[in-house]
Amino acid sequence: MLVDVDDAGVATVTLNRADKHNALDSAMFDALLDVTGTLAADRRVRAVVLHGAGKSFCSGLDLSSLGSGGGARSLLDREGDALANHAQRVSLDWGRVRAPVIVAITGNCFGGGLQIALGADIRYATPDARMSIMEVKWGLVPDMGITQTLPRLVPLDVAKELTFTGRIITGSEAHDLGLVTHVADDPLAAAQELAREIASKSPHAVQAAKRLYDETWAGAEPAAALMLESTLQVDLMGSPNQLEAVYAGMARREANFSDPD
DSSP states (O other): OEEEEOTTSEEEEEEOOGGGTTOBOHHHHHHHHHHHHHHHHOTTOOEEEEEESTTOSBOOBOHHHHTSTTHHHHTTOOOTTOSSOHHHHHHHGGGGSSSOEEEEEOSEEETHHHHHHHTSSEEEEOTTOEEEOOGGGGTOOOOSSHHHHGGGTSOHHHHHHHHHHOOOEEHHHHHHHTSOSEEOSSHHHHHHHHHHHHHTSOHHHHHHHHHHHHHHTTTOOHHHHHHHHHHHHHHHTTOHHHHHHHHHHHHTSOOOOOOOO
Protein backbone atom coordinates (compact mmCIF):
# COMPACT_ATOMS: atom_id res chain seq x y z
CA MET A 1 0.00 0.00 0.00
CA LEU A 2 1.36 3.39 -1.00
CA VAL A 3 0.22 6.72 0.49
CA ASP A 4 1.28 10.20 -0.56
CA VAL A 5 -0.09 13.49 0.80
CA ASP A 6 0.71 16.55 -1.32
CA ASP A 7 0.99 20.19 -0.27
CA ALA A 8 -2.68 20.79 -1.12
CA GLY A 9 -3.79 18.12 1.34
CA VAL A 10 -4.74 15.55 -1.32
CA ALA A 11 -3.85 12.03 -0.21
CA THR A 12 -3.31 9.47 -2.98
CA VAL A 13 -3.65 5.86 -1.81
CA THR A 14 -2.48 3.11 -4.15
CA LEU A 15 -3.38 -0.57 -3.84
CA ASN A 16 -0.01 -2.03 -4.75
CA ARG A 17 -0.26 -5.71 -5.79
CA ALA A 18 -0.30 -5.04 -9.51
CA ASP A 19 0.90 -8.55 -10.38
CA LYS A 20 -2.21 -9.95 -8.63
CA HIS A 21 -4.60 -7.31 -9.98
CA ASN A 22 -4.57 -5.97 -6.40
CA ALA A 23 -6.39 -9.02 -5.05
CA LEU A 24 -7.01 -8.83 -1.32
CA ASP A 25 -4.83 -10.95 0.94
CA SER A 26 -4.45 -10.70 4.71
CA ALA A 27 -1.62 -8.17 4.44
CA MET A 28 -3.71 -5.90 2.23
CA PHE A 29 -6.67 -6.07 4.62
CA ASP A 30 -4.37 -5.00 7.45
CA ALA A 31 -2.77 -2.28 5.34
CA LEU A 32 -6.15 -0.83 4.35
CA LEU A 33 -7.23 -0.60 7.97
CA ASP A 34 -3.94 1.06 8.89
CA VAL A 35 -4.36 3.57 6.07
CA THR A 36 -7.92 4.54 6.95
CA GLY A 37 -6.90 4.97 10.58
CA THR A 38 -3.95 7.14 9.62
CA LEU A 39 -5.95 9.29 7.22
CA ALA A 40 -8.76 9.71 9.76
CA ALA A 41 -6.23 11.14 12.22
CA ASP A 42 -4.30 13.33 9.75
CA ARG A 43 -5.82 16.82 9.90
CA ARG A 44 -3.86 17.91 6.82
CA VAL A 45 -5.90 15.63 4.56
CA ARG A 46 -8.63 17.49 2.68
CA ALA A 47 -9.44 14.87 0.00
CA VAL A 48 -8.43 11.28 -0.72
CA VAL A 49 -7.96 9.51 -4.06
CA LEU A 50 -7.91 5.70 -3.98
CA HIS A 51 -6.80 3.66 -7.00
CA GLY A 52 -5.06 0.44 -7.96
CA ALA A 53 -1.59 0.03 -9.41
CA GLY A 54 -1.36 -1.72 -12.76
CA LYS A 55 -4.30 -2.82 -14.87
CA SER A 56 -7.04 -3.25 -12.24
CA PHE A 57 -8.48 -1.48 -9.25
CA CYS A 58 -9.04 -4.70 -7.26
CA SER A 59 -10.05 -8.16 -8.48
CA GLY A 60 -11.52 -9.24 -5.14
CA LEU A 61 -10.29 -11.75 -2.60
CA ASP A 62 -7.05 -13.61 -3.18
CA LEU A 63 -8.58 -17.03 -2.61
CA SER A 64 -5.26 -18.83 -2.97
CA SER A 65 -3.92 -16.82 -0.03
CA LEU A 66 -7.00 -16.61 2.18
CA GLY A 67 -8.27 -20.10 1.47
CA SER A 68 -5.67 -21.78 3.67
CA GLY A 69 -5.30 -21.67 7.43
CA GLY A 70 -8.74 -20.20 8.05
CA GLY A 71 -7.64 -16.85 6.64
CA ALA A 72 -10.99 -15.95 5.11
CA ARG A 73 -12.94 -16.99 8.20
CA SER A 74 -10.72 -14.88 10.45
CA LEU A 75 -11.86 -11.79 8.53
CA LEU A 76 -15.27 -12.26 10.15
CA ASP A 77 -13.83 -11.65 13.62
CA ARG A 78 -14.87 -8.55 15.54
CA GLU A 79 -12.76 -6.68 18.05
CA GLY A 80 -14.65 -6.39 21.33
CA ASP A 81 -18.07 -4.83 20.76
CA ALA A 82 -17.15 -3.29 17.39
CA LEU A 83 -20.07 -2.82 15.02
CA ALA A 84 -18.22 -4.15 11.96
CA ASN A 85 -15.88 -7.09 11.53
CA HIS A 86 -12.40 -6.99 9.98
CA ALA A 87 -13.62 -7.46 6.39
CA GLN A 88 -16.49 -4.99 6.70
CA ARG A 89 -14.24 -2.28 8.12
CA VAL A 90 -12.09 -2.33 4.97
CA SER A 91 -15.08 -0.83 3.17
CA LEU A 92 -16.84 1.08 5.93
CA ASP A 93 -13.82 2.71 7.57
CA TRP A 94 -13.52 5.10 4.63
CA GLY A 95 -16.47 6.77 6.32
CA ARG A 96 -14.24 7.41 9.35
CA VAL A 97 -12.00 9.56 7.15
CA ARG A 98 -13.42 13.04 7.59
CA ALA A 99 -12.30 14.17 4.13
CA PRO A 100 -14.12 13.03 0.97
CA VAL A 101 -12.82 9.81 -0.59
CA ILE A 102 -12.79 9.45 -4.39
CA VAL A 103 -12.13 6.11 -6.10
CA ALA A 104 -10.64 5.69 -9.58
CA ILE A 105 -11.64 2.33 -11.11
CA THR A 106 -9.85 0.67 -14.00
CA GLY A 107 -9.80 -2.94 -15.20
CA ASN A 108 -11.38 -5.47 -12.85
CA CYS A 109 -13.38 -4.38 -9.80
CA PHE A 110 -14.91 -7.56 -8.44
CA GLY A 111 -16.42 -8.76 -5.18
CA GLY A 112 -14.56 -7.26 -2.26
CA GLY A 113 -12.92 -4.75 -4.59
CA LEU A 114 -16.29 -3.37 -5.60
CA GLN A 115 -17.41 -3.24 -1.97
CA ILE A 116 -14.34 -1.17 -1.11
CA ALA A 117 -15.23 1.22 -3.94
CA LEU A 118 -18.81 1.45 -2.68
CA GLY A 119 -17.46 2.61 0.70
CA ALA A 120 -16.07 5.78 -0.90
CA ASP A 121 -17.95 9.03 -1.42
CA ILE A 122 -17.47 9.36 -5.19
CA ARG A 123 -16.49 6.89 -7.92
CA TYR A 124 -14.91 7.36 -11.36
CA ALA A 125 -14.51 4.44 -13.77
CA THR A 126 -13.36 3.85 -17.32
CA PRO A 127 -16.18 3.01 -19.73
CA ASP A 128 -14.76 -0.50 -20.18
CA ALA A 129 -14.01 -1.25 -16.52
CA ARG A 130 -15.37 -4.65 -15.43
CA MET A 131 -17.44 -4.62 -12.24
CA SER A 132 -19.33 -7.35 -10.42
CA ILE A 133 -20.92 -8.28 -7.11
CA MET A 134 -19.32 -11.66 -7.71
CA GLU A 135 -19.75 -13.58 -4.45
CA VAL A 136 -22.54 -15.84 -5.77
CA LYS A 137 -19.96 -17.38 -8.13
CA TRP A 138 -18.30 -18.88 -5.05
CA GLY A 139 -21.58 -19.80 -3.33
CA LEU A 140 -21.39 -16.84 -0.95
CA VAL A 141 -23.13 -13.54 -0.21
CA PRO A 142 -21.41 -10.13 -0.30
CA ASP A 143 -20.40 -9.40 3.28
CA MET A 144 -18.03 -6.43 3.31
CA GLY A 145 -20.50 -3.79 4.43
CA ILE A 146 -22.58 -3.80 1.26
CA THR A 147 -25.85 -3.53 3.24
CA GLN A 148 -24.71 -0.09 4.39
CA THR A 149 -23.48 1.23 1.03
CA LEU A 150 -25.40 -0.25 -1.90
CA PRO A 151 -28.89 0.85 -0.71
CA ARG A 152 -27.78 4.47 -1.00
CA LEU A 153 -26.96 4.01 -4.69
CA VAL A 154 -29.43 1.67 -6.38
CA PRO A 155 -33.00 0.38 -5.93
CA LEU A 156 -33.56 -2.98 -4.27
CA ASP A 157 -34.44 -4.78 -7.51
CA VAL A 158 -31.18 -3.67 -9.15
CA ALA A 159 -29.18 -4.78 -6.12
CA LYS A 160 -30.88 -8.17 -6.14
CA GLU A 161 -30.33 -8.76 -9.85
CA LEU A 162 -26.63 -7.90 -9.67
CA THR A 163 -26.17 -10.04 -6.56
CA PHE A 164 -28.25 -13.05 -7.69
CA THR A 165 -26.46 -13.27 -11.05
CA GLY A 166 -22.96 -12.03 -10.25
CA ARG A 167 -22.88 -10.73 -13.81
CA ILE A 168 -20.06 -8.49 -14.95
CA ILE A 169 -21.07 -5.00 -16.05
CA THR A 170 -19.00 -2.28 -17.69
CA GLY A 171 -18.17 1.05 -16.16
CA SER A 172 -20.68 2.67 -18.50
CA GLU A 173 -23.41 0.26 -17.37
CA ALA A 174 -22.45 0.87 -13.74
CA HIS A 175 -22.83 4.59 -14.33
CA ASP A 176 -26.27 4.11 -15.84
CA LEU A 177 -27.30 2.07 -12.78
CA GLY A 178 -25.92 4.58 -10.29
CA LEU A 179 -22.98 2.55 -8.99
CA VAL A 180 -20.49 4.94 -10.57
CA THR A 181 -20.63 8.73 -10.30
CA HIS A 182 -18.70 9.56 -13.49
CA VAL A 183 -17.19 7.72 -16.45
CA ALA A 184 -13.79 8.95 -17.64
CA ASP A 185 -11.10 7.66 -19.96
CA ASP A 186 -8.52 8.52 -17.27
CA PRO A 187 -10.36 8.13 -13.97
CA LEU A 188 -7.25 8.72 -11.86
CA ALA A 189 -6.61 12.11 -13.47
CA ALA A 190 -10.28 13.02 -13.17
CA ALA A 191 -10.37 11.95 -9.52
CA GLN A 192 -7.24 13.94 -8.73
CA GLU A 193 -8.66 17.04 -10.44
CA LEU A 194 -11.85 16.78 -8.39
CA ALA A 195 -9.82 16.17 -5.22
CA ARG A 196 -7.81 19.34 -5.82
CA GLU A 197 -11.03 21.29 -6.34
CA ILE A 198 -12.47 19.95 -3.07
CA ALA A 199 -9.19 20.62 -1.27
CA SER A 200 -9.46 24.30 -2.24
CA LYS A 201 -12.70 24.69 -0.25
CA SER A 202 -13.06 25.18 3.50
CA PRO A 203 -12.16 21.78 5.01
CA HIS A 204 -14.46 22.43 7.96
CA ALA A 205 -17.43 22.97 5.64
CA VAL A 206 -16.61 19.99 3.41
CA GLN A 207 -16.12 17.63 6.33
CA ALA A 208 -19.31 18.84 8.00
CA ALA A 209 -21.21 18.25 4.75
CA LYS A 210 -19.85 14.70 4.52
CA ARG A 211 -20.95 14.04 8.07
CA LEU A 212 -24.37 15.59 7.41
CA TYR A 213 -25.13 13.31 4.48
CA ASP A 214 -23.53 10.18 5.91
CA GLU A 215 -25.62 10.43 9.07
CA THR A 216 -28.93 11.43 7.49
CA TRP A 217 -29.17 10.19 3.91
CA ALA A 218 -31.00 6.90 4.48
CA GLY A 219 -33.55 6.33 7.19
CA ALA A 220 -32.72 9.11 9.63
CA GLU A 221 -35.57 10.59 11.63
CA PRO A 222 -36.50 13.99 10.13
CA ALA A 223 -36.20 15.73 13.50
CA ALA A 224 -32.69 14.38 14.06
CA ALA A 225 -31.62 15.19 10.50
CA LEU A 226 -32.89 18.75 10.67
CA MET A 227 -31.28 19.26 14.06
CA LEU A 228 -27.93 18.07 12.71
CA GLU A 229 -28.19 20.61 9.88
CA SER A 230 -28.65 23.37 12.45
CA THR A 231 -25.95 22.11 14.80
CA LEU A 232 -23.32 21.86 12.09
CA GLN A 233 -24.27 25.27 10.69
CA VAL A 234 -24.01 26.97 14.08
CA ASP A 235 -20.56 25.45 14.56
CA LEU A 236 -19.43 26.81 11.19
CA MET A 237 -20.93 30.31 11.37
CA GLY A 238 -18.36 32.90 12.39
CA SER A 239 -15.52 30.38 12.49
CA PRO A 240 -12.15 31.46 11.03
CA ASN A 241 -12.53 29.40 7.87
CA GLN A 242 -16.12 30.52 7.32
CA LEU A 243 -15.08 34.16 7.62
CA GLU A 244 -12.11 33.50 5.33
CA ALA A 245 -14.50 32.12 2.71
CA VAL A 246 -16.56 35.31 2.92
CA TYR A 247 -13.57 37.67 2.83
CA ALA A 248 -11.96 35.79 -0.07
CA GLY A 249 -15.20 35.78 -2.01
CA MET A 250 -15.74 39.50 -1.51
CA ALA A 251 -12.14 40.30 -2.45
CA ARG A 252 -12.23 37.86 -5.38
CA ARG A 253 -9.05 36.20 -4.21
CA GLU A 254 -8.04 32.65 -3.45
CA ALA A 255 -8.95 31.63 0.09
CA ASN A 256 -6.30 30.56 2.56
CA PHE A 257 -8.00 28.01 4.80
CA SER A 258 -6.50 26.52 7.94
CA ASP A 259 -6.53 22.77 8.65
CA PRO A 260 -8.99 21.42 11.23
CA ASP A 261 -7.74 20.98 14.76
